[in-house]
Structure formats: structure tokens, C-alpha cells
Amino acid sequence: MTIEPNPEEPIEAEVVAEAAGEHQAEEVFGVPRRFGVGTILVITTAFGLLLSLLQALGAPVGVVDFVVSFVSLIGAGQMLLFDGTQPRRASLLAGLIGLPLLLGLTIGFFVPHRGRNNEIVCPICAAIIFGPPSGYLAGGIVAGVFLIMDAIEKSLSRWRRENKEDDD
Numbered sequence: 001m002t003i004e005p006n007p008e009e010p011i012e013a014e015v016v017a018e019a020a021g022e023h024q025a026e027e028v029f030g031v032p033r034r035f036g037v038g039t040i041l042v043i044t045t046a047f048g049l050l051l052s053l054l055q056a057l058g059a060p061v062g063v064v065d066f067v068v069s070f071v072s073l074i075g076a077g078q079m080l081l082f083d084g085t086q087p088r089r090a091s092l093l094a095g096l097i098g099l100p101l102l103l104g105l106t107i108g109f110f111v112p113h114r115g116r117n118n119e120i121v122c123p124i125c126a127a128i129i130f131g132p133p134s135g136y137l138a139g140g141i142v143a144g145v146f147l148i149m150d151a152i153e154k155s156l157s158r159w160r161r162e163n164k165e166d167d168d
Contacts, residue, residue: 028085029146030146042149054067066106070098074095078094095131100127103124
């Protein structure tokens with residue numbers, strides 16, 4: 001006995017593909033290469049929230065500087081690398097370069113050297129390993145800010161259109 005598919009019921013693969021198509025992002029979000037005053041306000045607000053969170057967690061000033069510098073490097077990487085078209089790859093690359101660079105600068109300026117290279121080499125190696133995932137995470141948060149901003153802009157423009165049609 002064979003079971004014939006019912007032509008009126010959609011096949012599971014088609015249903016999954018249909019559902020995935022509806023929820024896939026049409027565009028990749030990252031830091032735009034050009035932006036206006038509204039975007040600058042959003043970036044300022046996002047950094048204000050980050051600074052407030054770090055202060056609420058009781059982070060020392062050096063940690064705050066490090067985190068803000070790293071997130072800024074990731075944002076700059078999304079904007080400048082690969083012509084701004086591949087923010088995920090740019091975040092990975094910026095993390096790979098940025099975390100060891102910032103850690104090296106921090107160690108170089110603030111940690112007294114007493115001839116022990118292992119105190120420098122081990123953290124830099126760890127930063128090379130954890131830089132790309134950290135960059136990807138920071139890049140996702142940065143892109144999320146712009147995704148939320150885009151969603152708000154779209155809903156506001158839709159609301160304005162609806163109100164304009166109601167007025168006419």
C-alpha cells in the first residue's frame with residue numbers, strides 16, 4: 001500500500017521554504033557608509049546606553065575605554081572594509097586585528113615590563129584566538145542597532161503614509 005500525497009496540502013519542504021523566505025532579511029545590516037544626523041543621534045544613544053551599562057556593572061575606567069574602543073573599531077571595520085557590503089566578514093577581520101592591537105597597546109602602555117615576554121605573548125595569542133568571535137558578537141550588536149533603526153524608520157514612514165491617506 002502506497003500513500004499518495006494530497007495535491008491540496010502543501011509539501012513540508014515547500015512550507016519550510018515558504019516560511020524561511022518570509023523571515024529572511026532582504027538586506028544585510030551594518031554601519032552605513034554614509035549617514036545623516038538621525039544616524040549620528042542613534043550612534044550617540046547606543047554608546048550612551050553602553051556606557052551606562054558598563055557603569056552600572058561597576059567596570060573600571062580602563063575596561064570602559066577598552067570596550068568602547070573595541071566596539072568603535074568593529075563599527076569602523078563594518079563601514080570601511082569590503083565597501084560596507086559584508087559586515088559579518090568585516091566584524092571578524094576587525095576583531096582579529098583590533099583585539100590583539102588594543103590589548104598590545106594596553107599592555108605596552110600600562111603594564112610594567114620586567115623582561116618577561118610570556119606576560120605579553122600569552123594574552124596576545126589569546127586575543128588572536130578570541131578576537132574574531134568577539135568582533136562578530138560586537139558586530140552583531142552594532143548591526144542590531146541599525147536593524148532596529150531601520151525598522152523604526154519603516155514603521156514611521158508607513159504610519160505617515162496611512163495618516164496622509166486618512167487626511168485626504
